[in-house]
Amino acid sequence: MTPRITAAMLVVRVRSLYREPSALFFTFAFPIILVLVFGTIFTRPEHLNFELPVQDNSGSEASAMLLKALTTDNAFTIIPIPPDADPRLYARENKRNLLLVIPKDFQVLHNERALKLDGTASVPVTYVFDPSSTSLGTKLQLLNTIVAAANQRYSGTAAFITLKPVSILASTYRFIEFFVPGIIAMAIMTSSLSSALNMNAELKQKGILRKLAATPITRTDWLVSSILYQLILSVISTVAILLVSYFVFNVRLNIGTWLPLIVVVEVIAFVGIGMTLTPLAREAESASAVSNAVLFPMMFLSGTFFPVEMMPGFLQTFARFLPLYYVNEALRASMIFADCAGTLWSVAILAAFAAVAFVAGTVLTRWGE
Amino acid sequence: MTRSTEHAIIVDHLSKRYGDLLAVDDVSFAVNTGEVFAFLGPNGAGKSTTVEIIETIRRPTSGTVTLLGMNIATNKAEVVRRIGVLPQGFSSFDRITVRETLSFYASVFRSLPDINALMDLTDLRAKANAQFKTLSGGLKQRVGIAAALVNDPDIVFLDEPTTGLDPHARRQVWQVLKGLKARGKTIFLTTHSMEEAEALADTVAIISKGRIVAIGSPARLTEKHTEQMRLTLKPGDAAVLDLVRRMGFSPTRTIDDGIAVSVPAADDVRAILAAIREAGLPPPLGLDVRKPNLEEVYLKLTGEQLAQTGQGGVQ
Numbered sequence: 001m002t003p004r005i006t007a008a009m010l011v012v013r014v015r016s017l018y019r020e021p022s023a024l025f026f027t028f029a030f031p032i033i034l035v036l037v038f039g040t041i042f043t044r045p046e047h048l049n050f051e052l053p054v055q056d057n058s059g060s061e062a063s064a065m066l067l068k069a070l071t072t073d074n075a076f077t078i079i080p081i082p083p084d085a086d087p088r089l090y091a092r093e094n095k096r097n098l099l100l101v102i103p104k105d106f107q108v109l110h111n112e113r114a115l116k117l118d119g120t121a122s123v124p125v126t127y128v129f130d131p132s133s134t135s136l137g138t139k140l141q142l143l144n145t146i147v148a149a150a151n152q153r154y155s156g157t158a159a160f161i162t163l164k165p166v167s168i169l170a171s172t173y174r175f176i177e178f179f180v181p182g183i184i185a186m187a188i189m190t191s192s193l194s195s196a197l198n199m200n201a202e203l204k205q206k207g208i209l210r211k212l213a214a215t216p217i218t219r220t221d222w223l224v225s226s227i228l229y230q231l232i233l234s235v236i237s238t239v240a241i242l243l244v245s246y247f248v249f250n251v252r253l254n255i256g257t258w259l260p261l262i263v264v265v266e267v268i269a270f271v272g273i274g275m276t277l278t279p280l281a282r283e284a285e286s287a288s289a290v291s292n293a294v295l296f297p298m299m300f301l302s303g304t305f306f307p308v309e310m311m312p313g314f315l316q317t318f319a320r321f322l323p324l325y326y327v328n329e330a331l332r333a334s335m336i337f338a339d340c341a342g343t344l345w346s347v348a349i350l351a352a353f354a355a356v357a358f359v360a361g362t363v364l365t366r367w368g369e
Numbered sequence: 370m371t372r373s374t375e376h377a378i379i380v381d382h383l384s385k386r387y388g389d390l391l392a393v394d395d396v397s398f399a400v401n402t403g404e405v406f407a408f409l410g411p412n413g414a415g416k417s418t419t420v421e422i423i424e425t426i427r428r429p430t431s432g433t434v435t436l437l438g439m440n441i442a443t444n445k446a447e448v449v450r451r452i453g454v455l456p457q458g459f460s461s462f463d464r465i466t467v468r469e470t471l472s473f474y475a476s477v478f479r480s481l482p483d484i485n486a487l488m489d490l491t492d493l494r495a496k497a498n499a500q501f502k503t504l505s506g507g508l509k510q511r512v513g514i515a516a517a518l519v520n521d522p523d524i525v526f527l528d529e530p531t532t533g534l535d536p537h538a539r540r541q542v543w544q545v546l547k548g549l550k551a552r553g554k555t556i557f558l559t560t561h562s563m564e565e566a567e568a569l570a571d572t573v574a575i576i577s578k579g580r581i582v583a584i585g586s587p588a589r590l591t592e593k594h595t596e597q598m599r600l601t602l603k604p605g606d607a608a609v610l611d612l613v614r615r616m617g618f619s620p621t622r623t624i625d626d627g628i629a630v631s632v633p634a635a636d637d638v639r640a641i642l643a644a645i646r647e648a649g650l651p652p653p654l655g656l657d658v659r660k661p662n663l664e665e666v667y668l669k670l671t672g673e674q675l676a677q678t679g680q681g682g683v684q
Contacts, residue, residue: 206460
């Protein structure tokens with residue numbers, strides 16, 4: 001490797017980037033947009049609120065009590081619907097996935113149970129639902145919890161089993177704190193892999209690699225300059241993500257010596273993988289397809305957006321063969337849990353991935369043939 | 370002078386195989402130091418493969434190439450420092466200026482060229498701060514030629530340097546090449562253009578189906594491979610065509626509705642014109658008698674269909 005040549009190529013790449021404003025914008029804007037979007041969604045679960053259409057055929061004091069229970073803690077906002085409306089038709093026409101129907105005899109049956117005239121009296125409150133809706137599960141869970149609490153009150157006895165939360169963490173972390181390291185890992189992976197792959201394919205298609213092949217530039221010079229270039233981008237995007245997370249969502253994470261090390265190893269790994277995949281992308285147009293085919297499964301299977309434990313067993317096993325899984329593990333172990341041993345283990349495996357990718361990238365880069 | 374110093378390049382029994390395809394088939398030739406050597410051949414004949422092997426970009430299946438006295442297989446690092454390459458359809462980094470592009474290649478070669486002098490040589494000084502993507506095709510080619518010269522190479526390889534250029538831009542590139550030759554550089558030119566080869570080359574090699582089918586100076590090749598003159602008559606009257614045929618010649622229709630006929634001597638031209646007059650046929654409005662040129666040699670040897678580019682070349 002020749003530092004002079006590597007530096008010359010690095011200068012060309014950096015100049016090309018800052019003279020292409022749209023590329024510059026999207027390189028850094030994409031991860032920041034993700035942080036803002038997901039941060040907004042996940043930092044305010046206490047304000048989780050759903051609209052619930054209710055057809056109150058009873059119109060009684062008892063049904064009013066139930067409606068009040070449903071709005072406790074701002075869980076539901078009640079949307080009254082006319083007593084003469086067909087509930088199923090109303091739900092379909094108004095695109096409602098859950099609708100509650102309180103029967104006419106609700107007050108009577110309530111009184112029988114409350115005044116202990118009939119200890120077995122029960123009242124069916126019908127819910128009309130759309131099983132194809134993704135948010136239905138959450139709404140039903142909430143509804144069941146409120147109904148269970150109401151039943152508890154009707155039974156007149158205190159709950160026997162209560163849950164007491166004890167976190168394994170010293171501080172209380174929100175989901176956004178777990179999410180930010182995943183976004184950092186994903187942003188570096190996307191930029192490193194797709195940029196290495198796209199740039200190689202574009203230069204190959206334009207014939208620039210053929211020109212470079214007839215110069216003293218070696219494949220190692222080329223790979224190292226790509227890694228240094230991606231390192232610059234990765235440092236800037238990581239700092240941007242952390243600053244936006246801190247100033248917008250007050251995200252506080254441990255920023256120690258592990259973070260720079262993990263960033264360096266991740267960049268080497270994914271630039272190497274990008275170079276290794278270059279022979280599959282014969283033209284610039286197919287480079288995006290090749291990089292997407294690798295990036296998207298890796299993104300979703302490595303625990304970036306949701307825990308790996310939520311996936312079927314064989315996919316959990318598969319995830320452990322993906323380098324991004326170890327980046328996520330290492331970043332969370334160091335930035336959230338301050339777990340040195342756990343971080344070291346994940347970084348060691350990631351470094352092995354990086355070494356193999358670097359060697360493969362160097363060997364498989366073909367300029368002339 | 371030893372063989373290795375009088376020959377800048379010696380290609381010896383070079384072959385390149387891709388699976389079942391033999392792209393270069395036992396090719397041997399030598400390029401003299403300081404000459405312009407033109408390599409002609411149709412698409413897919415093995416031109417670029419041969420040149421890229423000599424440039425060390427590709428590896429041969431068999432055979433050797435000696436460049437400036439060095440075997441390129443064992444001296445790649447030294448060889449690339451002493452050659453300059455303009456690849457076919459040269460391109461560079463879009464957002465990098467002309468001056469920056471030349472500085473980049475100079476850094477790569479660890480050379481300290483006078484960038485201004487290089488830009489003057491290739492008439493690029495006015496575009497020094499223009500980004501590569503904003504340049505016309507001719508200017509891009511000139512950047513490619515300048516980039517091929519940053520290391521002051523002994524041999525310059527130019528792969529189709531004027532393809533796609535307008536006549537004015539072509540002449541400008543030719544002037545640059547003549548300037549390089551005057552400075553004693555050996556130039557290895559790959560081209561489709563017969564006119565270019567005739568105008569610039571000291572030696573021409575014609576490759577067809579992976580084999581060298583002719584090599585020599587343009588004049589010598591023309592003399593050796595063609596004996597007849599070419600007479601063209603316009604318009605191509607059917608009665609004239611029949612008359613010439615009855616005289617024992619083999620006339621053909623040209624694409625612009627004339628009649629072309631190959632004749633061994635000037636007396637035959639006179640005989641044909643006299644026969645037309647005696648038969649009472651209308652005299653031809655257009656008459657052209659040409660000595661054979663390199664293009665006809667090329668056609669004869671390669672059997673390739675010509676498609677005029679308007680530049681006297683073939684595609």
